[in-house]
Amino acid sequence: MEIGIQGVEGSFHNEAASSYFADRPIEIRPFHDFRSLAKSINAKQMDYGVMAIENTIAGTILPNYALINEYDLKITGEIYTRIEMNLIAHKGKKAADLDQIYSHPMALLQCADFLANYPKIKLTEYDDTADSVRFIRDEGMKNAGAIASKKAAEIFDMDILDSNIETNKKNYTRFLIMTSRMNGHDQIPQKASLRVITKHDPGALAEVLLIFKLHGINLTKIQSMPILGKPYQYAFNIDVVWADYDNYKDALQALNNKAELVKVHGEYLKGNIPSV
Known part of the structure; x- marks a missing residue:
């Protein structure tokens, strides 16, 4: 199974890929930059790609959200990796x-x-x-x-x-496991990554967030992103988790009726944050 990563073999992307696919033999295919990786995933030139999306110290890697949307990539999993220098x-x-x-x-x-x-x-x-x-x-x-x-x-x-010479020992990076767009699940999902564009009205975002509250859906991340070609208008990348998948589906239906656009980047099993 071929896995694309940003960086060379031995990078933290390599470590994340090896950990996530520990039960399967893999071949690592390195890419110099994230855009080249995203293009290759979209073209189905490999089985999966691994892409960092946020770090507990450096924060969110905003350009990668744009690449996920631009190349219509599907998130099929995630892994949190302790970064040990x-x-x-x-x-x-x-x-x-x-x-x-x-x-x-x-x-x-x-x-x-x-x-x-x-x-x-x-x-x-x-x-x-x-x-x-x-x-x-x-x-x-x-x-x-x-x-x-x-x-x-x-x-x-x-x-x-x-070893372990990093100043902050609680240094984790969240990596997404990506494929080209496809349908279906191997298991019942526990988490979803969404792109939501609200109507340009007062309180529109509050109404969207209320939908999640009313359906018992927990937000684990919300990140605003500028919309290209529409100055000072924003899309929201939202991660949600739930106890009941049906509640999430009901919330998604209500969200589609309320928001201007809802795009599901992926529904998948949530990763476990490793202990220090």
């Missing part, structure tokens, strides 16, 4: 031996407290955490390190000098 270098090296550390700018920021212990080490931004490990290996940079996942160290046969 590790200092990685050539075998036999110690942190004190390093004169430069490469990684994605967000990873460098998330490890600021640890890096403050080594003020003489130059910090260099790189496009991808896992690829920064490959870079220092392939370039033979013996006194350089990289910050990435444990899987990256394993794939590129490098040593982990220090």
Whole structure:
């Protein structure tokens, strides 16, 4: 089974894919950017794609919501992954031996407290955490390190000098499991991701939210997004969960009667947030 990810093998997308599909053999197909990944999913060039949508520190990845809508992708699942940063270098090296550390700018920021212990080490931004490990290996940079996942160290046969060096240990990323648009469910869904455009009237959003309340539907996320070509008008990306699927279906019917547009991006089993 072929799984598309953003980033190279060993990235956190790779870890999320391996965890979600742990019961099945998979082949990872890397993409340099999210748009290329979305295009390939839409063209049915792989079985599934894995796309990050939000992080507990960095927040929502807004462009990915736009890609999901633009390419009419279907969300079939989700997984929450603990983001554990590790200092990685050539075998036999110690942190004190390093004169430069490469990684994605967000990873460098998330490890600021640890890096403050080594003020003489130059910090260099790189496009991808896992690829920064490959870079220092392939370039033979013996006194350089990289910050990435444990899987990256394993794939590129490098040593982990220090593990879990991120400042905030409650650092999670939510990844969506995507396919091209299709119908049907393998199991009764527990969660849905919706795109809702309300009427441009006073209280329109409040009326939409009241529908969920009256049907016992819990909102786990609501995110406004500008509508292209309509300045200062917004769509709302809404995640909901329920105890009774029939209640959700009734709420969806009421929502269709009230809102200007309702698009179901996916109905799926909700993921479990791992414990620290």
